[in-house]
Amino acid sequence: MKVLIIYYSQSGNTMRIAKSIAKGCRAAGAETDVFKLRDANYDMLDKYDMIGLGSPVWKVATPNMHHFITQMPDQHGKHCFLFNTHGTLPHLYFPVTLPNAKRAGLLPIGYKDWYGDVTMPGMPKPYYTYGHPDEQDFAEAEDFGKEMVGNSPRIAAGETDLIYPNPVLDDKVMTQALICSNMLAEPVNPQGDFIRDPKKCAYPACNLCMDNCPMGYIDLRSDPQRFGNRGFKCDDCHECSFCFMICPTGAIEMDPPGIEHALKNKGKRHEAFEEMLRRDEAEGKFRPHIAIEDVGVDTPYLLWHPKRPYFVFPKDEDE
Ligand SMILES: Cc1cc2nc3c(=O)[nH]c(=O)nc-3n(C[C@H](O)[C@H](O)[C@H](O)COP(=O)(O)O)c2cc1C
Numbered sequence: 001m002k003v004l005i006i007y008y009s010q011s012g013n014t015m016r017i018a019k020s021i022a023k024g025c026r027a028a029g030a031e032t033d034v035f036k037l038r039d040a041n042y043d044m045l046d047k048y049d050m051i052g053l054g055s056p057v058w059k060v061a062t063p064n065m066h067h068f069i070t071q072m073p074d075q076h077g078k079h080c081f082l083f084n085t086h087g088t089l090p091h092l093y094f095p096v097t098l099p100n101a102k103r104a105g106l107l108p109i110g111y112k113d114w115y116g117d118v119t120m121p122g123m124p125k126p127y128y129t130y131g132h133p134d135e136q137d138f139a140e141a142e143d144f145g146k147e148m149v150g151n152s153p154r155i156a157a158g159e160t161d162l163i164y165p166n167p168v169l170d171d172k173v174m175t176q177a178l179i180c181s182n183m184l185a186e187p188v189n190p191q192g193d194f195i196r197d198p199k200k201c202a203y204p205a206c207n208l209c210m211d212n213c214p215m216g217y218i219d220l221r222s223d224p225q226r227f228g229n230r231g232f233k234c235d236d237c238h239e240c241s242f243c244f245m246i247c248p249t250g251a252i253e254m255d256p257p258g259i260e261h262a263l264k265n266k267g268k269r270h271e272a273f274e275e276m277l278r279r280d281e282a283e284g285k286f287r288p289h290i291a292i293e294d295v296g297v298d299t300p301y302l303l304w305h306p307k308r309p310y311f312v313f314p315k316d317e318d319e
Pocket residue numbers: 008009010011012013014015055056057058059060085086087088089090115116117118119120238239240241
């Protein structure tokens with residue numbers, strides 16, 4: 001059996017979970033390849049018996065993974081599994097992404113999510129989900145990979161009760177849906193605009209933002225150069241800030257400035273997040289590594305790490 005796992009990961013959590021799932025798939029006897037979403041294409045799907053698709057939760061799937069699934073040519077019932085990592089509000093991901101996968105002709109036989117630490121300019125550091133994914137998460141991811149490889153042939157042979165049931169559409173899903181509706185009513189980035197100063201930019205010695213924008217909004221080779229969803233700035237509503245976080249020279253700044261954004265968030269408790277985590281913890285879904293009172297509400301990310309680059313992607317040992 002051949003398994004292909006395609007993932008998008010901005011801060012490394014989903015990458016590490018994807019690799020653990022792959023380890024489990026291999027342990028169960030499947031030849032398994034892992035590709036970053038930006039290196040994947042639809043033609044390669046034909047060579048595999050089962051596809052795993054994973055991304056962080058950004059309300060639902062990240063827009064690049066969402067697009068990859070919704071534009072996918074018909075897969076004629078090929079087995080797939082879906083996975084994600086997330087912060088405090090993951091509950092809308094599978095209710096949206098599973099039907100999309102089915103519309104692409106995939107048969108999702110299972111799905112699973114894991115908590116992950118959160119890296120955003122104004123969010124507390126340490127965050128509520130600090131320490132995840134942890135060793136237990138990686139072990140669970142391996143088990144999930146083994147289970148998917150074990151179940152796929154049995155499902156093909158008729159044991160369709162092994163297919164995971166649809167997620168329950170409870171009030172947690174509704175909470176996330178209401179937050180999303182609110183954001184869509186004003187589709188701009190609530191963190192502010194992201195602006196690039198060409199005078200401070202090291203291109204062509206640096207390509208970091210262009211290579212890592214999840215939406216493909218940056219083209220510094222073109223004339224005129226393109227930056228962001230507006231061509232000259234980014235105010236995309238998905239709350240991405242990655243180019244700003246990884247730019248080594250300070251060529252990308254926030255408007256209003258990042259430091260003002262961080263100071264505005266200083267001391268801010270996220271009561272809706274805390275309430276959701278309390279519920280998920282009581283239901284055995286969330287294992288905190290820090291007490292809620294130790295969450296870094298007084299040190300939003302940019303105050304906690306005030307030096308550029310604000311974020312460096314963790315080393316991918318396979319590269
Ligand atoms: C732009 C952005 C939007 C996010 N939106 C959500 C969200 O709606 N719900 C949630 O639970 N976590 C959200 N998160 C947190 C990420 O899902 C979480 O940190 C995830 O583990 C990141 O995975 P990665 O390290 O693979 O990028 C968001 C993070 C970012 C950067």
